[in-house]
Amino acid sequence: MDRFDCAGVLAAGFGVASWKQLRCAGMTRTELRTAVRNADLRCVRRGWYATPWANRDVVTAVSEGGVLSCLSALRLHEVWVPGSSETVHVRARASAHRGVHTTFCEQYGRPESELCSIDELTVALRHALKCLDDEGIVVVCDSILNQQLLDLSDLDVQFRSAPVRVRRLLDRCDEQAQSGTESMTRLRLRSRGIGVRSQVTIPGVGIVDLVVGTSLIIEVDGYETHSSKEQFEKDRERDRKAVELGYIVIRLTYHQVVHEWTDVEDTIMDLIRRREHRKPVVERSELVSDDT
Template sequence: MRAMMPRLAPNRPEDSAPSGHMTALCTHVAGERRFLRSPQRARSFERRVTGSEHGARMVEPLVLQLGVVTTAQLAALGWSKWQIERAVQRLVLVRIRPGWFGQSPDADALAAARAGACIACFSALRLRGAWVPQGSGAHLRHARHRAGARCRPFGAQPPVRSVVDDLGTAVRSAFRCGDREALVVVLDSLLHRRLATLDELRTWAADAPARIRDLLAVLDGRAESGTESMVRFRLWRLRIGVRIQVRVLPGMRVDLLVGERLVIECDSREHHTDGAAYERDRERDRRLVARGFLVLRLSYRQIHEDWPAIERDILAIIRRGDHRFARRNQR
């Protein structure tokens, strides 16, 4: 009976250490040992396949999780051409196209490889941990530019050598592909989650137009959610002064503060399913109102679907001067 198919990616976080990252391939090694004539050759073979720490550093865990690898990446992990061909014959690996192989591949990664492309731009940024706005769709980058294809970076276009673009290439493609608000949201999240520094973003934006480079001055890595970045940017476009993550009471910070007393709290999508968070937020709102603050709590859906109405309400509050304590106390 054929041995169980090994996985390209570890199943547990602790398996990602260099010493054990290819442990799952031992199943494949054991299946090949009967073709080796001596124990010495068998041990040498196992070291080549499972002991390549350099290969572990060359092939990203994300690539292994997506289940699509190239011949070069398999070679970095210690696979010879002979071993790759035997794995294909035994259905351990599936040949997607020349030089590209899969093992229980992710659907998007498989589609990209079949198209001669890689996951790019906003799709790659989402996989790498950035907060990406809903409705961004699937973004692919092809090895050669195709007419009408937007997902290509400003500056040099690197060859497609992996199923997902590296962070720098993904950001450079997003500069061309995204609108200003989407870019602020994504780049804020990269800064907040420490996936990139402002200096790195400046380097990646070097070949982008001035309108993109100027946008970097608007970024703020203190933003704790994409919805918060959206609202801040929309208020900035309206030339409304807004402060972010302001401590207004002992032990209490608010998402956004307009003027002296208009507090805007921006809930994420996940927030709506957390009962404990719901209770905490109502307690916060009560304490803020008791101290004279005016609180607007905006849901994820409202920010995405009802912004014109929200904008009208915020402008009405500001025109009345209700965002300031001083005017209110003079009445």
């Protein structure tokens, strides 16, 4: 047996692999029985085995008769995915769809064979198109584009079986978006007819997430966890420099974007109604000249 190949197969499946995969990697039935007896592997479904360190969601998906896919698989592929991670998204072979299980994820078009315990990025994405709303689809695609996991032409291929309405969402994607909450903020403001620029470089300040008009900067935290003390200090120093130049800075947390958007939107719209976003700003060169 080529133990390296078996280890690689198990690693690729986040600790879960089929007997077919293990056999192709060089494992014999005797070695499989020994591994099970020694608790190095355990059977989670007929023909599928897991290590003691296997990912819990992957084990759950395989135990339920399918493989991990859709939003759950995208998260393991390190794609920014909206919503809770508590639900395990599973998709199964065509025969399983004829059973009593009603929670399998589906893609546009025919179901595919199970090749691994977790779907590759493209297969997971195709299944996510049916589980996400329009905003969620754009958020996920922004993350994929930003990390250069796929390019726009690749996404176009994956969307071909989807309805025209879904395919048109690619026109709203932005590869510059640094987080899902940034994407959400951009999309929600644009849906109100507000012009928003992404990842704007401001001399003396640096790159900011979003700019509305000439003088309203919106910075968006990408995750629910707090940043380090060092990053906190850097962010506030950037805010101070921006204010010094005449900008208004709104810094939004993950929680505010995801759970308190109505209040956030009211604040932004109030600033826009008062034309605060159109106030003139000072060029950095002018500020330096005045100081001297």
